[in-house]
Amino acid sequence: MSKVIDGKAVAAAVLEECRTEVESLKADGITPGLAVVLVGEDPASQVYVGSKVRTCGDLGIYSRKIELPTETTQEELLKVVADLNADPAIHGILVQSPPPKHIDEEAVVRALDPRKDVDGFHPENVAKLALEDPTGFVPCTPAGCMRLLKEAGVETSGANAVVIGRSMIVGKPMALLLMARGVDATVTVAHSRSKDLAGICREADILVAAVGRPEMVKADWVKEGAVVIDVGINRVDDASKKRGYRLTGDVAYEECAEKASAITPVPGGVGPMTIAMLMKNTLQSARQLG
Numbered sequence: 184m185s186k187v188i189d190g191k192a193v194a195a196a197v198l199e200e201c202r203t204e205v206e207s208l209k210a211d212g213i214t215p216g217l218a219v220v221l222v223g224e225d226p227a228s229q230v231y232v233g234s235k236v237r238t239c240g241d242l243g244i245y246s247r248k249i250e251l252p253t254e255t256t257q258e259e260l261l262k263v264v265a266d267l268n269a270d271p272a273i274h275g276i277l278v279q280s281p282p283p284k285h286i287d288e289e290a291v292v293r294a295l296d297p298r299k300d301v302d303g304f305h306p307e308n309v310a311k312l313a314l315e316d317p318t319g320f321v322p323c324t325p326a327g328c329m330r331l332l333k334e335a336g337v338e339t340s341g342a343n344a345v346v347i348g349r350s351m352i353v354g355k356p357m358a359l360l361l362m363a364r365g366v367d368a369t370v371t372v373a374h375s376r377s378k379d380l381a382g383i384c385r386e387a388d389i390l391v392a393a394v395g396r397p398e399m400v401k402a403d404w405v406k407e408g409a410v411v412i413d414v415g416i417n418r419v420d421d422a423s424k425k426r427g428y429r430l431t432g433d434v435a436y437e438e439c440a441e442k443a444s445a446i447t448p449v450p451g452g453v454g455p456m457t458i459a460m461l462m463k464n465t466l467q468s469a470r471q472l473g
């Protein structure tokens with residue numbers, strides 16, 4: 184029987200730390216500010232952006248929500264980014280992903296002032312993560328996963344960690360964090376082309392699933408006693424739910440929970456941590472920029 188890692192509770196604790204830091208920044212004359220830019224009308228994005236702005240409000244962080252129509256041009260979006268880069272009230276800038284198809288997301292990320300890139304997606308921050316330079320911003324979702332491992336008391340040193348997925352947002356930074364000095368896991372990054380994916384996963388003491396395929400990880404992929412971190416947030420049709428869908432992770436939760444020593448649920452696992460770590464990064468930026 185496994186222990187459920189309560190992401191909501193850990194996120195609440197992180198937000199309490201943030202509350203203290205907001206007070207301390209304000210005592211130093213700094214009001215931290217976050218700008219969230221949403222292009223288009225993706226309903227899931229609207230939910231996430233709403234909860235980011237709400238969390239800022241709860242903590243006393245100034246927030247600015249910038250909603251732009253789907254037809255916004257690349258040039259117009261770059262102008263918005265340039266204005267936020269120059270705005271001293273704004274310490275963190277987040278451009279919600281994914282933007283509409285005609286937007287070159289990589290160019291937008293490169294246009295961000297790296298010192299305000301609280302997502303940690305700018306090449307300068309990617310490099311700082313690889314260099315283990317703490318002045319960079321660690322992407323929020325993998326940072327949240329690391330905090331969950333810590334709070335659950337998971338021994339990472341010498342552990343076999345397997346990350347399924349190699350995205351720039353989760354898989355790749357997660358692998359870097361797990362192999363960092365002081366964390367010291369032995370890391371394998373697997374993906375859709377990996378030979379014998381199930382066999383690779385069965386070697387994992389720590390298994391991180393970040394593929395975006397609902398319930399892909401089955402019980403026979405999980406070693407007895409492994410720790411399972413489920414990064415997936417998939418909407419699957421469910422007529423019995425009033426919203427018409429339910430949220431499920433990349434892990435078949437019930438059957439994997441039987442074998443894992445600890446496991447994160449979806450919802451209530453990694454998702455709330457992503458927002459909490461975004462707040463942390465915004466405060467780090469406010470502290471660094473002053």
Ligand SMILES: Nc1nc(=O)c2c([nH]1)NC[C@@H]1CN(c3ccc(C(=O)N[C@@H](CCC(=O)O)C(=O)O)cc3)C=[N+]21
Pocket residue numbers: 230231234277278279280281302323416430449450451452453454455456457458
């Ligand atoms: N530039 C950028 N930065 C992001 O950080 C970013 C993004 N774009 N695009 C989309 C993804 C997704 N994301 C989530 C944040 C919180 C929950 C979350 O709180 N989930 C709740 C449930 C929410 C619900 O009910 O839908 C949970 O898992 O318990 C989920 C997903 C941030 N993202």
